[in-house]
Amino acid sequence: MFNHHLTRWLLGYEAQRKRMLKKAPEGPLRDFLSAPFPALYTPFDQIPILAVDFETTGLDAVHDKLLSVGCVELCHNQIKLGSSYHQIINTKGRLKADNVTIHQITDDQKDQGQPLAQVIAQLLQKLTGKVMLVHFARIERQFLQQACLELYGMAPPLPIIDTLVVAKKRLDKRDVAYDPSELRLSALRAKYGFPDHYAHNALNDAIATAELLLAQVSDRDESMSLQQLIL
Amino acid sequence: MDSALTEISEFIQAIPPLELLPSHIIEQIVKEINICYVRRGQMLPPQGITDESLYILRKGALSYVTNEGELLGKYGEGEVCTVFCFSNNDNIKVTTDEDTLLYSINYHNFRQLVDEYPDVMAFFQQTAEQRLNKKMLQVNEDAILNSSLLNSSVVNFYHSPVVTISPETSIQQAAILMTEENFSCLVIVRNNQPLGIVTDKDIRRRCVAQGLPTDQPVSTIMTDNMATIDIKSTAYDALMMMTQKHIHHLPVTKNSQLKGMVTVTDLMNNEGQNAVNITSVIHKAKSVSELTDISSMIPKLQIRMAKLGTTADHVGKSISAITMAFTIRLIEMAEKLLGPPPVPYAWLAAGSQARQEQFAHSDQDNALIISNDMQPEHSYWFKDLATFVSDGLAACGFIYCPGDVMATNPKWCQTQQKWSQYFAQWINTPEPKALMHCSIFFDLTTVYGDSRLLEQVQEKMLKTTQHSTLFIAHLSRNALNLRPPLGFFRDFVLIQDGENKATLDLKHNGIAPIVDLARIYALSEGISSVNTIERLQQAAGTPSLTKSSAANLIDAYEFLSMLRMMHQANKLQQGQQPNNYLSPKEISKLEREHLKDAFKVIKTMQDSRQSTY
Numbered sequence: 001m002f003n004h005h006l007t008r009w010l011l012g013y014e015a016q017r018k019r020m021l022k023k024a025p026e027g028p029l030r031d032f033l034s035a036p037f038p039a040l041y042t043p044f045d046q047i048p049i050l051a052v053d054f055e056t057t058g059l060d061a062v063h064d065k066l067l068s069v070g071c072v073e074l075c076h077n078q079i080k081l082g083s084s085y086h087q088i089i090n091t092k093g094r095l096k097a098d099n100v101t102i103h104q105i106t107d108d109q110k111d112q113g114q115p116l117a118q119v120i121a122q123l124l125q126k127l128t129g130k131v132m133l134v135h136f137a138r139i140e141r142q143f144l145q146q147a148c149l150e151l152y153g154m155a156p157p158l159p160i161i162d163t164l165v166v167a168k169k170r171l172d173k174r175d176v177a178y179d180p181s182e183l184r185l186s187a188l189r190a191k192y193g194f195p196d197h198y199a200h201n202a203l204n205d206a207i208a209t210a211e212l213l214l215a216q217v218s219d220r221d222e223s224m225s226l227q228q229l230i231l
Numbered sequence: 232m233d234s235a236l237t238e239i240s241e242f243i244q245a246i247p248p249l250e251l252l253p254s255h256i257i258e259q260i261v262k263e264i265n266i267c268y269v270r271r272g273q274m275l276p277p278q279g280i281t282d283e284s285l286y287i288l289r290k291g292a293l294s295y296v297t298n299e300g301e302l303l304g305k306y307g308e309g310e311v312c313t314v315f316c317f318s319n320n321d322n323i324k325v326t327t328d329e330d331t332l333l334y335s336i337n338y339h340n341f342r343q344l345v346d347e348y349p350d351v352m353a354f355f356q357q358t359a360e361q362r363l364n365k366k367m368l369q370v371n372e373d374a375i376l377n378s379s380l381l382n383s384s385v386v387n388f389y390h391s392p393v394v395t396i397s398p399e400t401s402i403q404q405a406a407i408l409m410t411e412e413n414f415s416c417l418v419i420v421r422n423n424q425p426l427g428i429v430t431d432k433d434i435r436r437r438c439v440a441q442g443l444p445t446d447q448p449v450s451t452i453m454t455d456n457m458a459t460i461d462i463k464s465t466a467y468d469a470l471m472m473m474t475q476k477h478i479h480h481l482p483v484t485k486n487s488q489l490k491g492m493v494t495v496t497d498l499m500n501n502e503g504q505n506a507v508n509i510t511s512v513i514h515k516a517k518s519v520s521e522l523t524d525i526s527s528m529i530p531k532l533q534i535r536m537a538k539l540g541t542t543a544d545h546v547g548k549s550i551s552a553i554t555m556a557f558t559i560r561l562i563e564m565a566e567k568l569l570g571p572p573p574v575p576y577a578w579l580a581a582g583s584q585a586r587q588e589q590f591a592h593s594d595q596d597n598a599l600i601i602s603n604d605m606q607p608e609h610s611y612w613f614k615d616l617a618t619f620v621s622d623g624l625a626a627c628g629f630i631y632c633p634g635d636v637m638a639t640n641p642k643w644c645q646t647q648q649k650w651s652q653y654f655a656q657w658i659n660t661p662e663p664k665a666l667m668h669c670s671i672f673f674d675l676t677t678v679y680g681d682s683r684l685l686e687q688v689q690e691k692m693l694k695t696t697q698h699s700t701l702f703i704a705h706l707s708r709n710a711l712n713l714r715p716p717l718g719f720f721r722d723f724v725l726i727q728d729g730e731n732k733a734t735l736d737l738k739h740n741g742i743a744p745i746v747d748l749a750r751i752y753a754l755s756e757g758i759s760s761v762n763t764i765e766r767l768q769q770a771a772g773t774p775s776l777t778k779s780s781a782a783n784l785i786d787a788y789e790f791l792s793m794l795r796m797m798h799q800a801n802k803l804q805q806g807q808q809p810n811n812y813l814s815p816k817e818i819s820k821l822e823r824e825h826l827k828d829a830f831k832v833i834k835t836m837q838d839s840r841q842s843t844y
Contacts, residue, residue: 045278045279076279077267077268077277077278077279078265078266078267078277078279078280078335079265079266079267080265081236081239081261081262081263081264081265081266082262082263082264084236084262192330193290193291193329193330194290194332195289195290195332197238198238203236204238207266210266211266211268211332214266214267214268215268215330218268218269218270219270
């Protein structure tokens with residue numbers, strides 16, 4: 001156990017962060033990398049967490065575009081709405097109609113958004129020293145890393161808690177068949193009796209994800225540390 | 232603000248008293264929210280919060296209990312828990328009954344945001360008593376405003392149809408029609424378009440005084456260019472127009488078609504005097520069936536008064552006055568039928584009628600007190616009287632008393648001496664059960680006959696009640712059997728053992744406890760009034776009741792009576808039998824808060840009564 005612990009630590013996010021810090025260009029990415037990530041033994045209520053959600057034009061981080069970013073801080077078992085952030089990005093090109101119906105962001109709104117570089121810089125600043133919380137990590141991780149590659153020439157390590165994976169692990173342990181749709185954010189929230197939330201708005205989804213994590217963590221009788229939650 | 236937070240803003244904005252805040256303040260409050268999740272069975276405040284905070288329930292349920300474990304109340308979704316706004320809450324514990332999603336807000340920051348909104352701050356800073364007082368001040372002000380002509384449409388006052396006549400009709404024909412219809416004015420119309428108006432005065436001044444032949448067409452003496460008022464106008468507009476033009480009759484039109492007529496007298500007879508009108512009609516009635524017809528107006532009057540914003544006190548007094556008029560008229564009819572009474576007597580009303588707190592469709596509670604000169608053979612006359620009157624009252628919609636507190640019951644048709652004995656027995660050797668049934672006789676009033684008979688008995692009675700601690704103790708114990716609920720939980724009424732009920736019994740769990748308390752104060756202090764508000768006013772400042780407690784009880788009583796009046800008006804309007812069962816769904820969240828305050832006032836006074844005896 002100790003060995004496994006140590007191995008992850010050495011090869012893990014902290015090690016990667018320190019390695020990359022040496023190479024990172026001056027600017028938002030370097031600032032992000034200069035603060036240490038929370039240690040794995042940090043108890044849940046002490047982990048600084050930023051719940052994040054992206055709205056995108058599609059699922060492919062290389063070809064599709066980031067449309068909007070929403071995030072909110074979670075720490076000491078509390079979601080702080082005062083920290084909430086929502087920004088539409090002024091991406092190039094027109095939006096596809098079938099997509100607009102999902103994320104409800106129109107071309108006009110998009111055109112009034114901020115440039116990608118500015119939004120990513122703000123997001124990295126908020127993420128500094130924190131663990132990123134998402135539901136279904138693939139999208140947020142790939143889009144953020146792709147954006148960093150384009151903007152700074154390198155993709156940073158991102159310690160992530162994924163509420164979908166937390167739920168999936170628990171379902172897998174029970175060893176009974178389940179429908180993958182049970183892992184959707186709204187389905188998991190409904191299981192905890194949470195009120196419906198207006199989905200497909202990045203900030204709303206970020207808040208909804210943070211609420212779900214609070215419920216998942218307090219579901220457990222023993223206190224949890226970052227290690228038990230991290231991807 | 233971020234569009235994403237609108238959902239939360241909308242949720243917050245629907246919560247009383249935050250609904251009174253403008254949206255830019257709500258937005259700032261939302262920014263102060265920290266969302267917490269607390270599992271079932273945990274104590275508040277949530278882990279990690281030490282600041283004085285208020286909590287808004289987004290999902291779940293909280294119970295607050297005393298350190299001794301007595302349930303004080305529950306909070307459900309959309310309610311604000313203020314227990315932790317102040318640091319001096321050592322005697323209250325709050326626990327989660329379900330897994331709960333909470334919005335916590337730092338109270339210090341919150342107070343700064345809403346500082347300029349005294350109505351909102353009052354909710355957090357004032358006591359239940361203060362909040363209730365404020366509400367009742369406002370209700371009573373509104374009652375004065377609403378009943379003014381300014382706020383009522385002319386529709387509420389005009390009568391129709393109007394007696395009309397064609398312009399070619401002779402003056403004599405017009406005069407005959409006016410006499411036949413008992414109208415002092417006619418409207419001259421062609422194709423239902425009003426052309427002019429002719430009044431008594433016109434016939435006198437323009438025809439008789441001028442020597443004009445009465446076979447001339449009425450159009451020669453009519454006032455043309457007549458003023459009319461549109462049906463959409465307020466009664467106040469109508470009154471102003473009549474005052475300016477020095478006229479007493481004003482035709483009401485809709486799309487220039489004649490709809491009716493409003494007179495100065497119509498406007499002057501505002502809702503209060505309507506009750507007076509009914510009593511005068513009752514006085515003229517010649518038969519029981521006529522009285523029965525008139526009685527159908529009572530529910531309508533009650534609806535109208537309630538809708539016009541009249542206070543419950545005023546409605547209770549009006550309805551009681553009408554019941555009294557019915558009773559008196561029936562007694563007069565009976566005396567005409569039976570001959571004069573053999574000995575002096577008085578007809579007594581008991582309970583709500585005596586207290587002048589009666590509403591439509593209440594049951595009849597009455598009794599007879601007879602001079603001590605009464606001989607055994609006289610009892611037939613009184614039996615016949617009682618039967619005639621109570622049957623008549625029943626025909627007029629006042630159902631027979633289920634507890635048989637009626638003059639027809641020989642037990643309650645007795646001489647002055649016997650009544651004195653009854654009271655002496657109830658007071659000197661009180662039995663709790665017997666007392667429960669006879670408390671109604673401590674609220675007695677003379678409706679008809681020799682009022683000295685009852686007054687003498689009551690004077691003697693009040694002298695003994697003041698010194699009979701055992702009697703007061705028994706009365707108090709009975710009064711404490713009826714407890715107000717704790718409050719509300721979701722759409723249910725929450726009662727002491729934590730159970731939920733679908734409806735609130737406004738009478739037994741709200742109004743009756745105050746009526747009982749007022750009776751105890753009055754009897755302890757030798758106060759002869761029976762009306763609850765008067766009893767409380769007169770007991771204020773005596774050893775039994777402080778001035779401030781009296782004011783609080785009056786506020787609670789008026790608020791509960793108002794809710795009952797509105798509830799019954801709604802039932803009556805839907806053609807249903809009025810009852811006292813109020814569903815929390817019928818009232819707003821703010822009204823529920825006021826109700827909780829009223830319950831708290833009653834509980835405080837009951838608890839202090841409990842510790843007294």
